[in-house]
Amino acid sequence: MNAPPKPLLSVLAGHPVWPPPVWLMRQAGRYLPEYRAIRAEVPDFVALCLDPVRAAEVTLQPIRRFGFDAAILFSDILMLPWALGHGLAFKEGEGPVLPKLRDAAAVDRLDPTQVRAKLAPVMETVRRIRSGLTAEGFDATALIGFAGAPFTVACYMIEGGGSKDFAATRALAYADPALFQRLMDLLVDATVDYLSAQADAGAEVLMLFDSWAGVLSPTLFRTHVIAPAQRIVARLRVLHPGIPVIGFPRLAGLMVGEYAKASGVAAVGLDTGMEPHAAVALVGGDVAVQGNLDPMALVAGGAALRAEAASILTGLRGQRLIFNLGHGIVPQTPPDHVGALVEQIRAA
Numbered sequence: 262m263n264a265p266p267k268p269l270l271s272v273l274a275g276h277p278v279w280p281p282p283v284w285l286m287r288q289a290g291r292y293l294p295e296y297r298a299i300r301a302e303v304p305d306f307v308a309l310c311l312d313p314v315r316a317a318e319v320t321l322q323p324i325r326r327f328g329f330d331a332a333i334l335f336s337d338i339l340m341l342p343w344a345l346g347h348g349l350a351f352k353e354g355e356g357p358v359l360p361k362l363r364d365a366a367a368v369d370r371l372d373p374t375q376v377r378a379k380l381a382p383v384m385e386t387v388r389r390i391r392s393g394l395t396a397e398g399f400d401a402t403a404l405i406g407f408a409g410a411p412f413t414v415a416c417y418m419i420e421g422g423g424s425k426d427f428a429a430t431r432a433l434a435y436a437d438p439a440l441f442q443r444l445m446d447l448l449v450d451a452t453v454d455y456l457s458a459q460a461d462a463g464a465e466v467l468m469l470f471d472s473w474a475g476v477l478s479p480t481l482f483r484t485h486v487i488a489p490a491q492r493i494v495a496r497l498r499v500l501h502p503g504i505p506v507i508g509f510p511r512l513a514g515l516m517v518g519e520y521a522k523a524s525g526v527a528a529v530g531l532d533t534g535m536e537p538h539a540a541v542a543l544v545g546g547d548v549a550v551q552g553n554l555d556p557m558a559l560v561a562g563g564a565a566l567r568a569e570a571a572s573i574l575t576g577l578r579g580q581r582l583i584f585n586l587g588h589g590i591v592p593q594t595p596p597d598h599v600g601a602l603v604e605q606i607r608a609a
């Protein structure tokens with residue numbers, strides 16, 4: 262007898278599923294005591310991402326607690342610049358710190374030939390998660406692999422870390438478009454290579470996180486968000502027919518429609534501010550939507566959480582919806598609130 266299809270894969274293949282499948286961005290992380298226990302054993306975050314036994318274990322932790330419809334590989338979007346030899350450290354309480362890429366010499370120093378070898382432990386994590394899901398009986402849970410989209414990865418490489426507006430990145434895109442494009446081309450190639458390796462290792466869905474897409478003007482959004490996504494999706498489709506891609510152009514606003522239609526993604530992630538009806542009207546019927554509960558409603562819990570979740574479930578009933586947050590879960594989230602949310606969705 263064939264196993265029933267996984268709900269997430271059904272939605273991505275074009276079939277509405279109700280109640281909708283649910284998973285949460287950053288579902289493995291500091292809000293879970295069992296994550297903090299493993300994290301305490303490996304103070305270096307990069308080392309944790311390169312530790313297949315522990316990375317697979319923390320990926321499975323939220324599945325055991327909440328029975329999500331997807332597990333997402335535990336790694337970070339900044340592991341790609343690390344593998345390119347750009348350098349990366351996570352400072353306690355500060356987030357990521359990288360060298361600032363500002364000139365051609367810095368792009369010349371990046372070495373894409375080492376990416377597969379340096380990220381081999383991540384592929385081992387993917388294999389372990391797949392076998393772990395099977396061994397623990399999570400037959401309906403799909404495994405999502407991911408990468409940062411080239412623009413967002415470039416943001417961290419150019420800025421040297423996080424920023425509120427990525428001003429240096431935008432300024433460089435205008436001031437030296439040839440240099441910027443050379444970096445983007447290199448990142449497109451490396452991203453295809455990295456995602457393709459994840460698919461080979463057992464990822465069933467691939468997600469592109471473009472967390473800072475919304476800082477760009479419409480012109481630059483087309484050049485550095487839509488075009489790279491389109492190139493990555495087209496090449497993955499040849500290499501891995503049948504593996505769907507979810508794109509998350511965060512804060513894209515009205516540009517979300519053009520992104521959904523032109524990029525070739527199977528689903529588009531909606532950030533917290535997107536009005537569900539307006540988003541569906543822009544995205545069109547061929548692309549599923551994922552989102553978009555405010556992570557802070559999940560912190561608050563209670564009636565506010567129920568009302569916010571209900572408004573998404575009502576607004577998107579009958580659509581191809583993957584229930585998720587509008588951005589990552591935050592460390593102060595009480596795990597019980599996550600359990601209550603999953604119960605509410607399952608009863609929708």
Ligand code: 1CP
Pocket residue numbers: 285286287288289290291300306333334335336337338339356357407422423424470472588589
């Ligand atoms: O101290 C810790 O334990 C580190 C916290 C942490 C975690 C749990 C970081 C540092 N990264 C991660 C894991 C992670 N990051 C995942 C794993 C899978 C899951 O979702 O459970 C994923 C998909 C990411 C993706 C990621 N990393 C993004 C894209 C999504 C988003 O949130 O916008 C971005 C922008 C990053 C960079 C990053 N990594 C970590 C931090 C603190 C940051 C943000 C830095 C900043 O700009 O402030």
